[in-house]
Amino acid sequence: MKRFGKLLLFIWGLFSMGVALWWIASAPPSYLRVGPAYVIGPVPQSIQDVTATDDPIAQTVTTIAPDLSGYDDVVLQEHLDRAFVTARDGWIWKVDLKTGDAEPFVDVPLMAAGAHEMPGDDNTICFCASHLFGAEYPDDEHVGLYRLNITTKEVTPILLRTPIPPEVTPPRNGNEGTVFTADTEESLNVSAMNEGNSRAIAFCNDFDISSDGKRFYFSEPFAYEGASMGGGAMGEAITLGKNGRLWKYDAESNTAALAAHDYNFIDGVLLEEDGQGWERSVLVSETTKFRIMRLFLSGERAGEDEIVWDALPSMADGLERDAEGRIWVGMIKQRTDILNWAHANPWVKPLMLRLPLDLLPVPTVTGVLVLSPDAATPLWYAEHSGTHVQDIAAVIPGKSGVYLANFTDDRPGLHRMENPLE
Numbered sequence: 460m461k462r463f464g465k466l467l468l469f470i471w472g473l474f475s476m477g478v479a480l481w482w483i484a485s486a487p488p489s490y491l492r493v494g495p496a497y498v499i500g501p502v503p504q505s506i507q508d509v510t511a512t513d514d515p516i517a518q519t520v521t522t523i524a525p526d527l528s529g530y531d532d533v534v535l536q537e538h539l540d541r542a543f544v545t546a547r548d549g550w551i552w553k554v555d556l557k558t559g560d561a562e563p564f565v566d567v568p569l570m571a572a573g574a575h576e577m578p579g580d581d582n583t584i585c586f587c588a589s590h591l592f593g594a595e596y597p598d599d600e601h602v603g604l605y606r607l608n609i610t611t612k613e614v615t616p617i618l619l620r621t622p623i624p625p626e627v628t629p630p631r632n633g634n635e636g637t638v639f640t641a642d643t644e645e646s647l648n649v650s651a652m653n654e655g656n657s658r659a660i661a662f663c664n665d666f667d668i669s670s671d672g673k674r675f676y677f678s679e680p681f682a683y684e685g686a687s688m689g690g691g692a693m694g695e696a697i698t699l700g701k702n703g704r705l706w707k708y709d710a711e712s713n714t715a716a717l718a719a720h721d722y723n724f725i726d727g728v729l730l731e732e733d734g735q736g737w738e739r740s741v742l743v744s745e746t747t748k749f750r751i752m753r754l755f756l757s758g759e760r761a762g763e764d765e766i767v768w769d770a771l772p773s774m775a776d777g778l779e780r781d782a783e784g785r786i787w788v789g790m791i792k793q794r795t796d797i798l799n800w801a802h803a804n805p806w807v808k809p810l811m812l813r814l815p816l817d818l819l820p821v822p823t824v825t826g827v828l829v830l831s832p833d834a835a836t837p838l839w840y841a842e843h844s845g846t847h848v849q850d851i852a853a854v855i856p857g858k859s860g861v862y863l864a865n866f867t868d869d870r871p872g873l874h875r876m877e878n879p880l881e
Contacts, residue, residue: 487812490683497802500770516843522872523559529868545571568600573665587663592691622647636721646716662686675708678725696747727778744775777853784832787854793824
């Protein structure tokens with residue numbers, strides 16, 4: 460009996476030693492710092508009141524271009540019967556909306572993400588390019604903002620570097636983070652950038668362009684080593700680090716400046732203008748915090764921020780407007796009770812950061828949220844089980860329906876659902 464007891468103690472000692480060695484060897488990098496407890500409340504009642512039942516996305520979605528795999532965004536040009544899609548394979552694809560045929564159109568640097576037609580110029584598409592987690596790219600391909608001439612297929616960089624960001628300062632006036640204005644921003648001319656005063660953009664996720672085409676605002680969700688779309692964002696989603704930045708590029712003066720920092724995973728970007736062609740504020744999605752923020756760039760509240768929507772039912776990703784000004788939000792991943800509990804109990808997060816991605820609980824439910832033009836009122840919300848579209852990264856409204864950007868490779872094709880507001 461004593462021998463058996465000693466054997467058990469020996470086995471337990473080996474097990475404990477193995478666990479200790481695994482704990483040390485699997486330690487996350489130092490830049491992944493777990494934040495304090497973050498309690499996410501119930502879904503706002505106003506969203507619950509407009510939540511559709513019976514999965515209307517599954518009931519109305521149709522799919523064309525079956526050769527098209529996962530993608531992050533769609534530039535819709537219905538008047539030309541075509542769409543351009545920023546695909547995970549590193550190409551921008553062209554889709555014929557009449558025939559449903561799709562073909563690789565341009566091999567771009569890295570993977571194109573958020574994309575927009577240049578205001579007033581349907582021959583030019585601007586897009587973010589970044590690393591996709593797990594993919595390999597040539598050393599001469601760089602993260603940044605780019606421009607595509609559709610006729611010539613020429614791709615040229617708009618911005619590849621930004622000024623070295625300042626140290627994070629305490630938020631002002633009760634802000635969640637820091638918002639810079641024309642009076643407080645420190646801009647740097649692109650021609651004067653060097654290794655001493657600037658650095659390469661680490662992650663260009665999404666952007667918006669002023670109506671005159673002169674100013675670009677783009678999100679950099681985080682900038683540490685391994686910054687990438689997809690699985691590379693998992694650490695930031697767990698820790699809720701305040702590493703998100705919003706950058707501004709002024710094409711007229713050829714300068715770049717930090718517009719906001721110290722936010723969590725700034726993702727979608729949507730400008731709000733003052734009626735005179737100048738951006739009054741910008742809506743951004745703090746994706747992994749299930750929030751939408753408004754950052755005031757000018758006017759009486761310049762330099763302030765406000766939480767527009769908190770405790771969303773899913774992660775808000777891309778933000779788009781339709782012809783009536785309504786805001787369509789891609790809700791890429793549903794919020795789960797497990798995630799709510801983990802954020803309220805951050806002691807478990809060091810363990811979560813050590814687990815392989817395949818072992819982390821990731822929901823398949825995705826969705827669409829529609830807001831009024833001022834973002835104050837929810838108009839429609841629906842969740843989808845993932846059988847037709849699995850990760851809705853952006854929602855692009857058009858005349859023929861609403862197109863759903865499907866980030867995963869598991870549900871190929873260009874997906875379009877009926878407009879629930881018509």
